[in-house]
Amino acid sequence: xxxxxxxxLSSLELFNEQGERNVTTNHIAAHLAISPxxxxxxxxxxxxxxxxxxQEYEKLVDFYLDIPEGRSMTLADMMFYLESVFDGLWNYRFxxxxxxxxxxxxxxxxxxxxxxTDRCLAAISRIFEKQEDAGIxxxxxxxxxxxxxxxxxxxxxxxxxxxxxxxxxKTSASLTIHELKQGIYQVLTIEVPYLTPAYREQVMVLRxxxxxxxxxxxxxxxxxxxDAGNSDVSGVS
Amino acid sequence: xxxxxxxxLSSLELFNEQGERNVTTNHIAAHLAISPxxxxxxxxxxxxxxxxxxQEYEKLVDFYLDIPEGRSMTLADMMFYLESVFDGLWNYRFxxxxxxxxxxxxxxxxxxxxxxTDRCLAAISRIFEKQEDAGIxxxxxxxxxxxxxxxxxxxxxxxxxxxxxxxxxKTSASLTIHELKQGIYQVLTIEVPYLTPAYREQVMVLRxxxxxxxxxxxxxxxxxxxDAGNSDVSGVS
DNA sequence: GACTATCTAGAGTATATACTCTAATAATAC
DNA sequence: GTATTATTAGAGTATATACTCTAGATAGTC
Numbered sequence: 001x002x003x004x005x006x007x008x009l010s011s012l013e014l015f016n017e018q019g020e021r022n023v024t025t026n027h028i029a030a031h032l033a034i035s036p037x038x039x040x041x042x043x044x045x046x047x048x049x050x051x052x053x054x055q056e057y058e059k060l061v062d063f064y065l066d067i068p069e070g071r072s073m074t075l076a077d078m079m080f081y082l083e084s085v086f087d088g089l090w091n092y093r094f095x096x097x098x099x100x101x102x103x104x105x106x107x108x109x110x111x112x113x114x115x116x117t118d119r120c121l122a123a124i125s126r127i128f129e130k131q132e133d134a135g136i137x138x139x140x141x142x143x144x145x146x147x148x149x150x151x152x153x154x155x156x157x158x159x160x161x162x163x164x165x166x167x168x169x170k171t172s173a174s175l176t177i178h179e180l181k182q183g184i185y186q187v188l189t190i191e192v193p194y195l196t197p198a199y200r201e202q203v204m205v206l207r208x209x210x211x212x213x214x215x216x217x218x219x220x221x222x223x224x225x226x227d228a229g230n231s232d233v234s235g236v237s
Numbered sequence: 238x239x240x241x242x243x244x245x246l247s248s249l250e251l252f253n254e255q256g257e258r259n260v261t262t263n264h265i266a267a268h269l270a271i272s273p274x275x276x277x278x279x280x281x282x283x284x285x286x287x288x289x290x291x292q293e294y295e296k297l298v299d300f301y302l303d304i305p306e307g308r309s310m311t312l313a314d315m316m317f318y319l320e321s322v323f324d325g326l327w328n329y330r331f332x333x334x335x336x337x338x339x340x341x342x343x344x345x346x347x348x349x350x351x352x353x354t355d356r357c358l359a360a361i362s363r364i365f366e367k368q369e370d371a372g373i374x375x376x377x378x379x380x381x382x383x384x385x386x387x388x389x390x391x392x393x394x395x396x397x398x399x400x401x402x403x404x405x406x407k408t409s410a411s412l413t414i415h416e417l418k419q420g421i422y423q424v425l426t427i428e429v430p431y432l433t434p435a436y437r438e439q440v441m442v443l444r445x446x447x448x449x450x451x452x453x454x455x456x457x458x459x460x461x462x463x464d465a466g467n468s469d470v471s472g473v474s
Numbered sequence: 475g476a477c478t479a480t481c482t483a484g485a486g487t488a489t490a491t492a493c494t495c496t497a498a499t500a501a502t503a504c
Numbered sequence: 505g506t507a508t509t510a511t512t513a514g515a516g517t518a519t520a521t522a523c524t525c526t527a528g529a530t531a532g533t534c
Contacts, residue, residue: 021338024521035483040523097337099402101258110402117403147426150399151392154423158395162387165336165347166354186391189384193430261491272513277493
């Protein structure tokens with residue numbers, strides 16, 4: 001493999017593991033057992049490495065979210081979108097972690113990311129539309145669909161940050177893709193009230209497969225497992 | 238005002254404006270026209286300043302989210318919670334911006350923040366319950382209420398990051414509290430499908446007041462305003 | 475084999491940043 | 505007034521980090 005590609009690969013790996021902020025160009029070079037001079041021969045600066053990684057990420061997600069217009073949407077399609085997006089998120093997870101700082105440092109990135117967000121929001125919206133057409137969810141006004149899409153985006157892009165901040169003991173490194181994909185449960189939660197009777201059960205079953213195995217404990221709820229047989233779900237205490 | 242308090246105040250101000258990452262202890266001292274030595278006389282290190290600011294924030298939000306159990310919940314209560322929480326978010330907005338980094342650097346903060354999150358999630362869940370009791374929203378199973386609460390939390394804590402990253406030109410400083418509070422629109426969106434007929438209209442009107450004046454433009458949607466009179470809201474294109 | 479373009483090493487630099495240390499000044503107590 | 509304590513100044517330090525520069529190695533071409 002070319003040195004240039006090795007630099008990109010190692011950077012991605014180190015950024016994902018330790019956060020961009022904690023990985024210096026010297027670290028990257030040391031990790032590859034090459035000299036800093038060598039690294040800077042291939043990249044003008046650190047920003048250029050990050051920018052190139054972003055472009056890979058962008059290309060990946062754009063590919064995943066290319067909604068075919070010829071046929072109607074199935075549940076399998078929907079789950080594929082979700083799985084794919086979370087895979088992308090996982091492979092370039094450093095990016096959303098330090099997003100604001102990165103955008104502040106690189107105007108190209110800020111501008112590209114803005115467009116990227118717009119494309120993703122449009123794709124999510126389109127997915128909702130096609131689910132309506134397919135009779136998976138009830139049709140909704142454009143404005144509501146738009147607001148829902150934005151909420152979906154917020155959940156997707158920030159689920160990882162939640163996981164990393166919500167675990168007191170665990171350090172950032174110990175996150176697994178399995179845990180990350182529990183975000184799919186949260187995304188599907190948004191869709192739950194709109195499901196048509198015809199699809200409701202199927203989607204609920206699919207959703208259940210992503211339910212966090214160890215749910216975030218709300219105080220006073222440590223008994224939820226032993227309470228499993230209790231049918232009092234009226235919610236009135 | 239005591240020097241110590243001035244340090245806290247200035248730190249908060251500078252952190253909010255420029256991000257914790259971009260504000261050094263030397264900057265803070267210079268801003269106050271005091272010496273670094275003076276600053277370090279009052280605080281052992283930068284982390285201690287941040288930790289103390291977090292405790293203020295925590296106290297504030299805990300105060301806002303103290304749900305009175307004696308009486309049933311009104312719409313006014315609900316809007317007060319939302320307004321208050323977003324006010325708190327605004328006043329300590331530096332915190333969520335660099336959250337992961339801050340938690341990585343200070344174990345006290347990580348642990349406290351974890352508990353803080355749990356308390357907030359419990360409070361949100363309780364607010365949903367009391368809305369069910371008050372007949373504002375339809376009763377839902379415990380598990381769904383929990384997932385909804387988590388989504389609400391994700392939207393609230395990450396709405397600001399979205400605003401700052403979604404505007405290509407604007408730099409971070411130009412965010413206003415008015416824009417921030419448009420996040421209330423997004424939070425209420427989660428609740429929309431669960432509203433009871435008795436309250437639906439009222440809540441929709443309230444929600445509308447927070448609708449972004451310049452909505453995030455989804456590509457090909459620049460006509461949404463001129464389309465306002467069009468009653469085709471079936472969502473089926 | 476000579477020439478050229480590509481690649482690499484590694485010492486070095488400019489700047490930043492969190493923090494320290496000593497000495498001086500102000501406030502308070504008696 | 506004097507002793508003690510609290511506060512402040514400001515020069516200084518250790519460390520880190522993004523990046524540079526020069527010289528040498530390697531590979532491809534004729």
